[in-house]
Amino acid sequence: MVGSRTASLGMHAVLVLAALVVIFPIVWIALAALKTQIALLRGDVFFTPVWTNFNELLFSRSSDYLADFLNSLIVASVSTALVLAIATPAAYSLHRLGWPRWVPAAVLLWSLVFHMLPPITMVGPWYVMFRSLGLDNTYTGLAAAHLALNLPIGIWLMSVFVREIPLELEEAARVDGCTTPQMLWRIVVPLVAPGLAATAVICFVFSWNEFAVALNVTARQTATVPVAIARFAQEYEIKHGVMAAGAVLSAIPAVLLLLAAQRHIVKGLTAGAIR
Amino acid sequence: MPGLARGGLAGDTARWRHYTLAPAVAVYLALTALPIANLLVMSVHDIRWEQGVAQWAFAGAKHFAELPRDQLFRDGLANTALFAVCAVSAELVLGFLLALFTSRVVRGRLFYRTAFLLPILIPGIVIGAIWKLAYNPDFGVINQLLGLAGLPGKDWLGEKTLAFASIVVVDIWHWTPFVFLLLLAGLESLPQDVYEAAKIDGASAWQELRYVTAPMMIPTIAVTAVFRLIVSFKVFDEVYLLTGGGPGTATEVVSFTIYRRFFTEDRIGYGSAISVVVLFLLTLVIVLALAALRRRRDAA
Numbered sequence: 058m059v060g061s062r063t064a065s066l067g068m069h070a071v072l073v074l075a076a077l078v079v080i081f082p083i084v085w086i087a088l089a090a091l092k093t094q095i096a097l098l099r100g101d102v103f104f105t106p107v108w109t110n111f112n113e114l115l116f117s118r119s120s121d122y123l124a125d126f127l128n129s130l131i132v133a134s135v136s137t138a139l140v141l142a143i144a145t146p147a148a149y150s151l152h153r154l155g156w157p158r159w160v161p162a163a164v165l166l167w168s169l170v171f172h173m174l175p176p177i178t179m180v181g182p183w184y185v186m187f188r189s190l191g192l193d194n195t196y197t198g199l200a201a202a203h204l205a206l207n208l209p210i211g212i213w214l215m216s217v218f219v220r221e222i223p224l225e226l227e228e229a230a231r232v233d234g235c236t237t238p239q240m241l242w243r244i245v246v247p248l249v250a251p252g253l254a255a256t257a258v259i260c261f262v263f264s265w266n267e268f269a270v271a272l273n274v275t276a277r278q279t280a281t282v283p284v285a286i287a288r289f290a291q292e293y294e295i296k297h298g299v300m301a302a303g304a305v306l307s308a309i310p311a312v313l314l315l316l317a318a319q320r321h322i323v324k325g326l327t328a329g330a331i332r
Numbered sequence: 333m334p335g336l337a338r339g340g341l342a343g344d345t346a347r348w349r350h351y352t353l354a355p356a357v358a359v360y361l362a363l364t365a366l367p368i369a370n371l372l373v374m375s376v377h378d379i380r381w382e383q384g385v386a387q388w389a390f391a392g393a394k395h396f397a398e399l400p401r402d403q404l405f406r407d408g409l410a411n412t413a414l415f416a417v418c419a420v421s422a423e424l425v426l427g428f429l430l431a432l433f434t435s436r437v438v439r440g441r442l443f444y445r446t447a448f449l450l451p452i453l454i455p456g457i458v459i460g461a462i463w464k465l466a467y468n469p470d471f472g473v474i475n476q477l478l479g480l481a482g483l484p485g486k487d488w489l490g491e492k493t494l495a496f497a498s499i500v501v502v503d504i505w506h507w508t509p510f511v512f513l514l515l516l517a518g519l520e521s522l523p524q525d526v527y528e529a530a531k532i533d534g535a536s537a538w539q540e541l542r543y544v545t546a547p548m549m550i551p552t553i554a555v556t557a558v559f560r561l562i563v564s565f566k567v568f569d570e571v572y573l574l575t576g577g578g579p580g581t582a583t584e585v586v587s588f589t590i591y592r593r594f595f596t597e598d599r600i601g602y603g604s605a606i607s608v609v610v611l612f613l614l615t616l617v618i619v620l621a622l623a624a625l626r627r628r629r630d631a632a
Contacts, residue, residue: 064537068433069440075430076447079509083450085473086462100471147356154349164356170618171364173559175566177587178607181594182367182374189386205363212356237348266455268569269587273595283457283569290461290573297465304458311453319446326452326510327517 083308090301097298110302121277122303125285129307131196132271132281133264136203140260141253143204144211148219149245151212153227154237165216168209176206177269184274194276202270207260214259217328218252219245255325258318262311282307368611374604395605405606407581408589411496415585416564419503424557426504427511432545434512435519445516448509456506460573463502467574489575492582499583502570511556518552519545551628558621565614586610 089097091106114122151161183202184193192198222245230244246253268283275284286307289300315322375396378389399405434444451459466473467488475485488498522545530544568587571577577584577592590610594603 065437068437072430072433072437072440072444075426076444078505079447079450082462082466082473082505083454086458086465089465098471100473100476143355143359146352150349150352154345154352156349156353160353164353164360166622167360167364169622170615171360173562173618174611174614175568175587175590177566177568177590178371178611179364179367181590181600181603181607182370183363184595185374185379185386185600186367186370188381188384201363204359208356208359236344237352241352262453266453266457268455268457268572269591272572273591283455286455286457286461287573290464297468300461301465304461307458308454311455312450315446315449315453319442319449322449322453323445323513323517326513 086301087305090298090305092298094296094298110298111306113296114299114302114306120285120299121280122282122285122306124278125280125282126306128196128275128279129265129281129283132200132203133261135196136200136207136264137257137260139200139204140207140211141257144208144215144256145219145246145249145253146241147212148215149241152216152219153222161216165213168212172209172213175269176267179205180270180273183270187274193274194279196279198274199271199279199281202274203264203267206267206270207263210263211256211260214256214325214328215249215252218249218256221252222248251321251324252328254318255321255328258314258321259325262314262322265307265310371604371607371611374601375608376605377601379600391601395602396609398602399605399609404577404581404584404589404592405586408577408584408586411581411584412565412567412586415496415500415503415567416561418500419507419564420557420560422500422504423508423511423560424553426508427556428515428549428553430508430512431515431519432541434516445513448512451506451509452513456569457573459502459506460570463498463505463570464574467498490579492579495575495579495582499571499574502574503564503567506570507560507564511560514556515549515552518549522548554628555625558625562614562618562621565610 090110091108092101092104093107093109096104114120147164150156151164179202183198183205187193187195187198187201192201226244226248227240230240235244265281266283267281268287271281271284272287275281280288282303286300286303289296289303376391376393378391380387430444430448434441437444469475469485469487469490472485472488474488478485486494489495526544526548527540530540535543565586567585568591571583571585571588572591575583577588586606590603590606593599593606597603
C-alpha cells in the first residue's frame, strides 16, 4: 500500500496549499488592521501591533462604523425573520395543501430565475419606487429589498425541507382533527427546525454581505457595513489600515456563524442544488 | 359525525392553502413583478427628479436605439461574458480537484471544508478590500513576495490585460469554494457499490476516475457550471472596489455599467433600458439552460 500512502500525502499537500491560499489573505488583512500607516506602507512583516486603526474606526467623529454595524444588524435580522415567516408557510402550502401542480412549479421557477438575476438590475426600479413612497434611506426600504432578494432562497430551501416531512405524520395529525395553523405550528415548524436554522444563517449572511442594493437605497444614516468599508476605500487618500480594521470587524458575524453552525451552512448552500 | 368533520377540515385546508401562500405571492408581486413592469415603462421614458417627485417624459425606443452605439455597454457585456467563462472554467477544475481530494482523504476533512467555506461567507466588499491591499503595487503582499524571489513587481490593477486577469483571480478565490462544496456534496452522494465493483475488477485510481466518477458526476458538474456562469453576471462588489471598471473599459462589467448609467450619471431611462436588455438575455439563457438540463435528465 505504499502507492496509496504517497497518493494520500500528495492530496493532503494540495489541500493544505489550497487552504493556505484561502486563509493567508485573510490573516494578512487582519495583520494590516493592526499596523500603523507607516508599517503598512513599508510592508513590515514584523511590527508592533497597535489599536489606532480600530480606535479611529470606532470612535473618531468622521466614522459612522458603529452606527452602520447596528444598521446592518437591524436590516439583516428583520429581513431574515420576514423571509422565514413568509417562506415556511408558503413552502408548506405549495407542497402539502393540494395546489394544482402548475402552482408550485411556477412559484419555484420564478424563485430560481429571480435568484439568478443580477440584483443591480432591480435596484433602479426599487430606488424609484422607494423614493416615490418616501422609503429611500429607511430601514424599511432596504429590508424590503433584502426580503425580495432572499425570499427565493427561503422558499427554495424550505421546500426541500418540508418535502422531507413524512406524510404519515401529517395524516395522523389530520385524523386527530389538527387544523392547518396547528399543523404548521405544532408539526411542521418543529420538524423543519434544522432547515429553518440553515435558511436563517444563509439569509442573514447574504443580507449582511449585500452591497449593490445597500449602496444605492441608503444614505448616511442607514448605510450598512459594506457601504462603510467601500467609503474608506473610495476616499481621496485611502486609509488602508482603517479599511482593513473595518473589514476584519465586518467578518465577525460570518466567522462566528461558521464556527457555530458549519453544518447548517453546508446544508443550506447545497440543499437547493442537489436533490 | 365524521363526514361533517371531514368536510369542515377540507374547507379549512382550502382556505388555509390561500392564506399560507398569499404573503409570498404578495411579496413577489410587489417587489419583483411590479418593479420589472416599472423597469419596462421607465426604459421608454426620460425621468428627472424635481423636489423628490419623478417627472416622466415619453421617449419611445430612443434608449434602446442608443444601446448598440454605447461602447461602455458593449465592452461591459463582452467583458462579463469572457469573465464568466474564464473564472467559471478555472473554478470548475480547481473545485473538482479539491472536492475529489477531500472526498478521498481520511483525516482533516472538517478542517478543509471549514477553511474553504470562509470566502463564501465574507462580504464581497471585504474580499475587494483584501485584494486591494494584496495587489497594491507599492506595499502589496504579492509584489513583496515577488521581491523576495528577486522578481520585479507589477501594477496588477493598472494595466489592461493584467487588471482583467486580476479580477478573474479574485472571482476564482471567491467562488471556487462554492463549486467545491456543490461537487463534494455530489461526490459524497454517489452510490458506493459501483466503487466496490470497480475495486473488485482491479481498476486503477485513474481508471476509476475516468470510467466511474466522471460519468456519474457529469450532471452535477453541468448544473454547477450553468448556475455559476449565469450567476457570475452578478459580479459588482469587487469591481466597484478594485478597479471601478478601469483602466479604460478593461474591467467594465455589465452590472457596473448599469450602476454607472443609472445612478452616477442619473440617466434613469437609459439605465433601465440596459437593465431590461440584461434581464431579457439572462432570463432567456436561464430558461434554455433549464430546458436543456431537463431534457438531459429525462433522456437519462
